[in-house]
Amino acid sequence: MSVRKSDFAGSWYPGSASDCREAIEEFEKDRVPRILPEGAGLGGIVPHAGWFYSGRIACSVISCLRDDTQPDTVVVFGRHLHSGSANFIMKEGKWATPLGELEIDRELGETLVSEFPFRVETASDYEPDNTVEVQLPFIKYFFPEAKILPLGVPPVAASLKIGERVGELSRARATKTLIIGSTDLTHYGYNYGFTPKGVGKDAVEWVKTQNDRAVVDLMLQMDAGEVIRESLKNGNACCSGAAATAIAGVKKMGAKHAHELVYTTSYDIRPDSSFVGYVGIVFS
Numbered sequence: 078m079s080v081r082k083s084d085f086a087g088s089w090y091p092g093s094a095s096d097c098r099e100a101i102e103e104f105e106k107d108r109v110p111r112i113l114p115e116g117a118g119l120g121g122i123v124p125h126a127g128w129f130y131s132g133r134i135a136c137s138v139i140s141c142l143r144d145d146t147q148p149d150t151v152v153v154f155g156r157h158l159h160s161g162s163a164n165f166i167m168k169e170g171k172w173a174t175p176l177g178e179l180e181i182d183r184e185l186g187e188t189l190v191s192e193f194p195f196r197v198e199t200a201s202d203y204e205p206d207n208t209v210e211v212q213l214p215f216i217k218y219f220f221p222e223a224k225i226l227p228l229g230v231p232p233v234a235a236s237l238k239i240g241e242r243v244g245e246l247s248r249a250r251a252t253k254t255l256i257i258g259s260t261d262l263t264h265y266g267y268n269y270g271f272t273p274k275g276v277g278k279d280a281v282e283w284v285k286t287q288n289d290r291a292v293v294d295l296m297l298q299m300d301a302g303e304v305i306r307e308s309l310k311n312g313n314a315c316c317s318g319a320a321a322t323a324i325a326g327v328k329k330m331g332a333k334h335a336h337e338l339v340y341t342t343s344y345d346i347r348p349d350s351s352f353v354g355y356v357g358i359v360f361s
Contacts, residue, residue, distance in 0.1 A: 078180070079170040079200035085210050086175050089127040097175045097214045100128060104136035109338040109357070117361040118142040120256035120327040122296055122320050124355035125155065125208040130343045131261070132211075134357040137338050139215040141359050142255055148223050149252035150182045151216050152243055152326070154319035155208030155259035156229025160309070164239065165229030166195040167203065172210075172225065176217040182224040188246060189228075193239055208259040208316055220255075232305045232318035240301070240322035244329025256330070256360075258323025260316035262289045266351025271312060276350045285342065288313045289354040296358055297335045301325045313354075324360070332360040 086092040091100050121138040124131035142148075156165055168186030171178040190197060198204070209227045216225060230236035240256070247254035263284045265271055274280040292313040295303045301321040308317035336359045344352035 080178055081167065081170060081172045081200040081203065083173045083175065083210065084205040085207050089207055089211050090132065090214060092175060094175045098218070100132065101136060101215065101218050104133045105140060107133060108137040108140055112336055113141060113359060113361050118144065118255070118359055119330050119332045120323055120360045122258050122260065122323065122356060122358040123212060124261050124357070125211050125259045126261060126343065126353060126355065128211065130346055131355045134339050134341065134355050135212060136215055138357040138359055139212070139219055141338065143219050146253055147220050148255045150185060150224045150226060150254045151220060152226045152228065152254060152256045153209045153212055153259060154228050154230055154240070154257070154322045155316060156206055156319060157208065157316060158229055158231040158318055160231055160233050162231040163196040164194060164231070165198060166190060167198045167227050170200040172213060172227070174213045174217045176214050179213055179217055179225045182226045185226050185246060189239065189242065192242065208319065212257060212259060230318045230322045232309060232321070234302060234305070236318045236322045237301050237325040240325030241329045244326040248330055256323050256326040258320040260314045260320040262292065262354030262356060263313045264315060264353050266349070268351035281342065281344050281352065284354055289340070293337065293340065293356050296320060296324065297337055299324050299328060299332070299335055327360040334361050336361065
């Protein structure tokens with residue numbers, strides 16, 4: 078079975094198994110306490126910066142989704158896409174991580190490709206993508222036997238149909254599935270060409286309490302369509318298609334509640350005139 082390499086290992090996150098385990102163990106010491114009953118979690122929203130900035134948040138979400146019954150499949154929606162982009166999928170093979178390989182859920186992938194238009198990537202023909210890859214060592218660590226299905230969806234209403242179908246198929250199968258949406262929030266500062274409030278503490282406060290809060294609140298309301306519309310209007314989620322489609326999927330699986338585990342920004346970790354917002358959300 079062909080294996081896709083880890084393009085960001087050793088840069089965005091540790092490149093060896095021992096270093097990955099050590100980092101995750103450190104994140105676990107400082108993670109947000111579990112807030113769900115065993116078995117209640119259906120999915121979540123995670124950030125995708127390098128682990129230095131947002132690894133603790135992603136780790137907290139994925140760790141929180143653990144229960145006594147390990148998932149059979151983890152579906153990960155991601156990709157930096159615009160409204161005119163294609164849908165992306167890797168529907169077979171394996172994806173390498175420093176902690177071991179993750180097999181693609183071919184059955185689910187083939188079903189989706191038969192129903193929706195996708196640009197199909199393979200282990201040797203693909204565009205490197207951090208939004209999904211930085212989550213994979215966490216998935217391998219916490220769910221070592223799980224398969225994955227990596228998908229890229231643009232910020233358009235049609236993407237929500239894909240999420241809904243994933244949710245329907247997941248409920249119909251005699252297996253357990255988790256759905257994760259990967260997105261960062263406002264990219265603020267001169268590095269990103271976005272400085273509506275200048276620079277300094279007032280700009281940081283505006284991002285935290287207004288711009289990011291607007292889209293986070295919609296995620297917590299599980300309003301997938303409005304998440305996309307808000308992000309396109311105010312630039313406060315770089316992969317809103319992924320986040321919104323994950324929301325559509327978990328709702329079809331029966332999710333009724335959204336729990337905000339943690340919100341922070343790269344400014345809180347390393348102050349700079351350019352910074353990015355991050356949130357971790359769990360759905361149940």
